[in-house]
Amino acid sequence: MADEAFLSRSYEAFAEIEEEFKDVLDQSLDPRGPDLLYDVAAELALVPGASVLDVGCGEGRHTLELARRFGWQVRGVDPVKRHVELAVQDLAHHANDNPAFQSAVTFELGTAEDLPSLAAAVDLIWCRDVLVHVEDLAAAFAEFRRVLVPGGQVLIYQMFCTDRMEPNEASWLLPTMGCVPANMDPERAEAAMRRVGLRIDQRIVLGTEWGQYGQEHTGKGARNLLHAARLLHEPDRYIRSFGQDNYDIALGDCLWHVYRLIGKLSDRIYLLSAPAEA
Template sequence: MAWDREFLYDTYPRIEEAFSARLDESLAPRDPSVLLQVVRELGLRPDSRVVDVGCGEGTYAFRLATHFGLRVLGIDPVQRHLDLAREVRRDVVPEIASRVSFERGSATRVPTADASIDLVWCRDVMVHVAHPEDAYAEFARVLRPGGHVVGYQVVATDLLPREEADWLFAVMGVVPDSADPAVLDRAIAVSGLEVVDTIDLASEWGEWSEEQEGRASRALLHLARLLREPERYRAEFGDEAYDVMLGDCRWHVHRMEGKLAGRIDVLRRPGGG
């Protein structure tokens, strides 16, 4: 739209307050619990076997065991994550602790037998996998016929300029192709897994966290400070830590801008009842 003096200084001021008030109304964004709702709708029986790929400190492994009575193997390539998860496990009630274990593994090397798993849970991992087709093929290998994958990740959108993506992905350990929705779609297609549903969350999780905790506005404030006085923070924490913090702040801001978008994939291995 071309600049219009009359609209900008006469028409728009008459509606600006109402427009702003409307934008203050929540669009009821979905929150991360939608992932657990997806699992609930699968109707898994108690004691069904689950692999939590990229389990980190075990947060969702324990939730899956607690909410649904599932037996969960959390796998992660980072030893520190496994150590922390096992430490948490020692403080969990025995009924839940007995259902959860942790081992070294990755999206392309899942330490379980063929056709032995009912659910593969994979959150915020695929963007770090160099060859997602290998990961989905591995998921298909370990799943029983009729078993499911519930995966979540952030993908790049057409709004993210290439130069911004190059810097951000390098700092955050993201494989550029693996953040491309088309690449993921092709990887899923050749894996033999069926697509049950693909849920486009766009900026919803970012909006939710902003409404609940002010996370995005805090990230924006931190970003402004990092950019205004970089040497202050580089001197105290080092160049590498500075770049990671800068990348993390930009990641949260880009999610709100629509340059990055959340996506849930619900997949199924053919066969079964």
């Protein structure tokens, strides 16, 4: 028989307030969403034409948006050739409607550890959800410091593990998602920032906010949870159709978003600055 005190708490005391509690939980906490990153960028008040480097630009969506919103000269850098090719195609499409994009935005291959930029030439580095994949985090931050003008800034969005993440979960999920496990430790990341002389001016711990925002606005969290349940229910069905590697990636991606929503993963925004004197 279960502990008598537990039975009393769960089936008597909690039962009396359960529905009221659920009604309160149905009320939004007004979580901040992904536009917060642009809000932080806007507060920097960089002049139009400022030199911005989007490190790990992917297919260029944020690169183009930074140029559109702020009038900055933005260079997108990514190690995946397919990403750069798609970004260039999207740039050409946008330039049909806004010819200024053609001179304001460029894309090229490159990595965070070896940036294709001159020293002391960049006003702002934008780095969104990239550094978990970087093998040498210290080298990446050293490159950031190298290419920034004196007083230049870095805006980072990054995911980290919390103490709710079980070791067995992390040992499967992080390699599956191409993450360097050590980079998922915020203390290690912050130490690497400081080691190269980058100052942490702002730290925003988002926790589960973006996960809540996604669920409330698009139902993304519940969809990923349902997909994960189906993948776990009949793995062979999906492995036969798509292969083991694609199955693992699909499951990992679903769990990544679910874990963020329930606090096993937590995202942060960092605003860093280089010393004002070279």
